[in-house]
Amino acid sequence: MDSIDQLEKLLLDIEIAGKALNLRPFGEPQLGKRGLYPNMNSPLNRKTSSDSLLDGRQELNAILTILSDSDGKTTMIEIADKLNLPLSALQEVIEKLEVHQLVSFNSGRTL
Template identity: 35%
Template sequence: MEKVLQTFEYAGYYSNQKPYGEPMMSKRNLYPTINDPEETREDLVQIMMRVLNYSDGDYSAIDIAELYDMSVGEMKLAIEQLCRTGLLEPREHTPKYRKNI
């Protein structure tokens, strides 16, 4: 039940606050350390880059997870850290392009 609730909590749309170029991850202490067991995953930085790459407000966290064949739960730590450092912000979904019907 907890995993389902976490999926709903983090499944929204996000906006990359530094969309031009690659952000300096070391300046924001986003690289995993050896001593912290929660951050020992080698691919955490890669997940952060993927989330930042697609966080333009048109892709939800669920869409990004499906693109890379992972779950929103696997992206949870990356989303939390990016939001904490101000690189990512939750936002309402407003489609940029509307199809004429």
């Protein structure tokens, strides 16, 4: 089972290891109206998030970093290294940005 779990993780990492292109590179993309920016930030809710991989601040940092570094040349591996996070932690963030049509993502399979 452990081998299968490791293979699954590797395949998921390959799936998201590609390059993204920011579809709204000019100006701020209004994250609040898309539900991507926290409504409040206090010591009581700073660590809360809707996903189990990142706390609220790390998720926001990941969103902002992916948007600023998505030039079509930088890989998600490089962005994950910059954020000091495992590549798999960026999967939900990437999916959220794609759903809101903020980035266009090329899978790592095309590298």
